[in-house]
Amino acid sequence: MSPDEKTEYEFEQAMHGRLGEELARFAPPPHDLVRRATERGERQRRRSRAVRLTGAVVAVVALGAGGVLLHGGGAAAPSPASPVPSPTASTAAPPPSRLPDQPQDRLQARLLAMLPTRGKATAGKEDGPEYATALFDDGRGAGLVAVTVQSGMTAKLNGQLDCDRAPVGCTSVTLPGGTVVKSYQQSVDGNDTVLCTTVDTLRPDGRRVVVSAYNAPTDRGPATRSKPVLTPDELKAVALDPRWEGGAG
Amino acid sequence: MGQAPADYVEFAHASSGRLFRTACLLTGDWHRAEDLVQETLAKMYRSWRRISHDQPPVAYAHTVLVRTYLAQRRRLGFWERVSDRLDDSAEARPDRADLRLTLLDGLARLPVADRAVLVLRYWEDRSVEETARILRIPPATARTRSLRALRRLRALLGEDLAELSAD
Known part of the structure; x- marks a missing residue:
């Protein structure tokens, strides 16, 4: 030995x-x-x-x-x-009173409507009141896009939107209206094969919208392209879209 | 609330402590561990009549726990992993407290799947085959992932490794 x-x-x-x-x-x-x-x-x-x-x-x-x-x-x-x-x-x-998880509470349709027009967006497998996925294909390989929308998160996050323990390249800024925007990219599988870019936002009213894009059609691979399917700016535009501010979450 | 089946209540009380300890290692956080065990037992409650009782349901509950943990982490994405915090309310014992922090911290910094495989293999003493079945991966992958996770942990612990393996 x-x-x-x-x-x-x-x-x-x-x-x-x-x-x-x-x-x-x-x-x-x-x-x-x-x-x-x-x-x-x-x-x-x-x-x-x-x-x-x-x-x-x-x-x-x-x-x-x-x-x-x-x-x-x-x-x-x-x-x-x-x-x-x-x-x-x-x-x-x-x-009738609204039952939980009815279609109007789901996020996927809104996510699909917010994705850039430079590619084709189709429904992913998940569509719930807090989490939904879509597939985006710009002709260079399809990638997964996932969104999480939560309410009342200010106290729960308690300053976790800084970059203290985040991957290298993480940025965290506070916009003039008070919304905090943190963005970073990291390897999902630890081998730099499956990559995920994430924009995590927290609005002053406690609403948190997190949008992630992968370079693979699932969060476990296989990778179909070298970079995630949406750029950080595109993810930011989706995360900050005012349409998240009503209904779900 | 309807009356919970007596055998479910007995099972839940008997298994909750062990489930909670595994959940603490997986999540690194007391509150998240509590939530994970609650969700696991809630799932067991909902499907209690459909669960095969030929064998004790404890093993199945641990499978549900690990899969629920992995599913939650997938759903939340990976943004939460980097902001994982150690439990603030935990009372660190004065002796070797720095080392404990390092080992838990090391676990917390591993990819979710690596953490799960280490907890299953070295805390729950599961075989490679059992680990593979729970994680729904081939045994060869489980073996490779376990080895890789150990090496990553060793790399993260750095000098503490010698102290960890000295006793």
């Missing part, structure tokens, strides 16, 4: 014990951890059920409307199988 291999072996052997000692630095978990986790699970289960029910109601309404059209008019009495309210009743009814 070479000296290097010996050192590595000893290091490996010491890891478990040292990791255990590291854990002594942490306070124990909160006593109500299980209760809160169970409550979170129950909330998620109910939300999921509500979304499914909403989908079912929408499907029934659509089927009902289709049935009415097929049968040649809206004057007929509603079919027992399609409890569709009459147009008059529908107009008079109060608007």
Whole structure:
């Protein structure tokens, strides 16, 4: 065994014990951890059920409307199988309360609309109220673009938008209106193969918009081009777009 | 809230401490670790009836924990990694406190996948094959990544390495 291999072996052997000692630095978990986790699970289960029910109601309404059209008019009495309210009743009814994760709360459509016109933007796999992705292809290789929008982040970030521990080349500036803009590029895989450029912004009202572009169609590669698909300036334009200021997040 | 199944509650109480410790090593932060364990147990709660109980669900919960951690980090992007902070509320013991800071700090500076592979291999004592299955990568990749992560950690710890491996 070479000296290097010996050192590595000893290091490996010491890891478990040292990791255990590291854990002594942490306070124990909160006593109500299980209760809160169970409550979170129950909330998620109910939300999921509500979304499914909403989908079912929408499907029934659509089927009902289709049935009415097929049968040649809206004057007929509603079919027992399609409890569709009459147009008059529908107009008079109060608007339904918004359920979480409805399409208007999702970010992807807005992201697609904000991407530069020099390339083709298509929907990515993720589309939620806080996170969405798109694929952007300018003819030199498609790259992933991801956006995260969060609210009430001022206290949580607590000065983390500086470049103290960020990669070389990071810049952080405060715009005249008070919005902080931090941008940097780093290797995702540690080998400088898959690269990600990120612009992280925090508005004075606590809204945070983070936009990242990759040189690969997924955040795990493979790389399709040498540089990320959007430039820092293009990312900045998307992150600072006023259209993020309404609705989601 | 509906009544949680008794066997779920028993499982959650029995496993939460160990899940929390793994989460602390992965996230390097008490609050994030708590959130990660909450999310993991919430997922277990939601799918409790569908989970195979032929084997203890603890191992599955750890798989859920690591995958949830990786998914969260992917979603948040990599901007949060560079601003990772060590837990401010943790009480550092006076002896070798500098070394502990260095090892946790070293872990925090590794790429997320490297950190996960080290925690699985050297804290949870998972085999290469188990690590590969949890991370959804081929065993050869898990082996390579583990070796690479160790070397990176060694490089980050620098002179502290000798002290770390001396005992």
